[in-house]
Amino acid sequence: xxxxxxxxxxxxFFVLFLTSGxxxxxxxxxxxxxxxFLGCTLLSILYRINxxxxxxxxxxxxxxxxxxxxxxxxxxxxxxxxxxxxxxKIIKFILLTMPAFLIPFFLIKNSAEALNxxxxxxxxxxxxxxxxxxxxxxxxxxxxxxxVGFNEGNYLGLGRITGMALIILITNFLLGNISKGFKVISLxxxxxxxxxxxxxxxxxxxxxxxxxxxxxxxxxxxxxKGIIYLRKGTKLLFSLVLITSFFVAYLARKxxxxxxxxxxxxxxxxxxxASANERVLRYGSALNQWLDNPLFGNGIxxxxxxxxxxxxxxxxxxxxxxxxxxxxxxxxVIFITLIIIGLIHSYNAFKSxxxxxxxxxxxxxxxxxxxxxxxxSGDINDNRMLFTFISLLCxxxxxxxxxxxxxxxxxxxxxxxxxxxxxxxxxxx
Numbered sequence: 001x002x003x004x005x006x007x008x009x010x011x012x013f014f015v016l017f018l019t020s021g022x023x024x025x026x027x028x029x030x031x032x033x034x035x036x037f038l039g040c041t042l043l044s045i046l047y048r049i050n051x052x053x054x055x056x057x058x059x060x061x062x063x064x065x066x067x068x069x070x071x072x073x074x075x076x077x078x079x080x081x082x083x084x085x086x087x088x089k090i091i092k093f094i095l096l097t098m099p100a101f102l103i104p105f106f107l108i109k110n111s112a113e114a115l116n117x118x119x120x121x122x123x124x125x126x127x128x129x130x131x132x133x134x135x136x137x138x139x140x141x142x143x144x145x146x147x148v149g150f151n152e153g154n155y156l157g158l159g160r161i162t163g164m165a166l167i168i169l170i171t172n173f174l175l176g177n178i179s180k181g182f183k184v185i186s187l188x189x190x191x192x193x194x195x196x197x198x199x200x201x202x203x204x205x206x207x208x209x210x211x212x213x214x215x216x217x218x219x220x221x222x223x224x225k226g227i228i229y230l231r232k233g234t235k236l237l238f239s240l241v242l243i244t245s246f247f248v249a250y251l252a253r254k255x256x257x258x259x260x261x262x263x264x265x266x267x268x269x270x271x272x273x274a275s276a277n278e279r280v281l282r283y284g285s286a287l288n289q290w291l292d293n294p295l296f297g298n299g300i301x302x303x304x305x306x307x308x309x310x311x312x313x314x315x316x317x318x319x320x321x322x323x324x325x326x327x328x329x330x331x332x333v334i335f336i337t338l339i340i341i342g343l344i345h346s347y348n349a350f351k352s353x354x355x356x357x358x359x360x361x362x363x364x365x366x367x368x369x370x371x372x373x374x375x376x377s378g379d380i381n382d383n384r385m386l387f388t389f390i391s392l393l394c395x396x397x398x399x400x401x402x403x404x405x406x407x408x409x410x411x412x413x414x415x416x417x418x419x420x421x422x423x424x425x426x427x428x429x
């Protein structure tokens with residue numbers, strides 16, 4: 001019964017909702033499964049709210065700011081240059097991005113266990129999708145060159161999911177206090193996921209993952225008075241990097257990394273390739289569009305018609321420039337404020353309690369990973385997972401306060417019990 005509850009938990013449905021695009025394509029479904037998983041998630045939230053109706057005060061400000069951002073988006077319809085794409089973008093923002101941001105406050109709430117389950121399901125789904133993608137790559141297509149994805153090649157979505165899972169496996173599970181058996185399972189999953197990430201052909205998820213892992217290695221080493229100190233789990237991390245290096249060299253020698261090697265070489269060539277050049281053009285256009293209307297922008301969904309002359313879906317491939325060009329300084333400041341609030345909460349969480357540091361490190365690391373990717377590809381709705389992790393950053397300090405308060409209550413109860421025992425024993429002396 002406990003296993004069944006685990007498998008039908010709200011955390012699983014929420015992860016399936018967030019990854020529904022790649023999940024739908026991997027199973028070749030002819031319909032959108034996102035509403036189904038969103039409905040199941042909301043039912044789980046209603047059940048939990050019935051058990052605990054208390055909403056933390058610290059949740060109010062980020063939720064208020066998000067609805068303020070939504071109000072700015074809705075008001076921008078009045079002056080938006082787009083008539084069609086603007087409405088489509090708002091509908092997606094309400095149906096996809098808004099739940100992605102709000103749900104963690106009511107589903108994860110203040111439970112470290114729920115957050116761990118959320119991360120576990122991300123890794124599980126990434127492992128399943130990796131197996132499907134690798135099977136299609138090695139068995140079905142037998143191609144040595146090309147993108148790895150589903151059907152028509154959602155290699156970017158696959159790259160992001162596997163990149164997130166790779167970071168989670170390293171920071172929260174392999175370096176955390178878990179059983180040896182679970183570490184073995186995590187290590188096997190890591191190898192499968194890492195293989196998919198390297199051969200998928202998606203550059204930015206791979207680059208962002210390498211940046212995060214390099215940072216983890218650098219910060220795990222401290223030198224004080226000539227003595228080198230290693231953080232717990234650093235030896236395992238070094239071993240993983242060494243094994244990964246040999247494994248990647250083997251894949252490259254067999255030709256399985258030809259796609260990513262070619263794309264990286266094009267990226268760092270003199271012209272940067274067609275993709276990089278197109279992004280530079282879009283960045284310039286977004287800046288010019290913002291300068292035309294610095295305070296309010298040109299309205300939600302307006303980038304496409306101002307860039308292409310056609311009212312169609314288009315974006316600068318940079319979430320900051322997208323906010324500036326479409327919603328101006330007003331929308332940009334609200335978005336930045338949300339990020340700052342989340343980072344303040346995460347900083348307070350690191351300071352207040354060391355017990356859940358791996359969980360904090362995981363959340364911050366994945367947030368940075370998603371922020372790097374949002375600066376290079378996708379639009380606001382494509383990067384809805386980033387909004388989810390902004391919410392999770394805001395939750396971190398509450399997780400610690402709950403754990404701290406529980407410890408205080410336990411200590412007080414122990415003192416109370418000892419006092420009662422002493423009172424009972426005192427007449428006997």
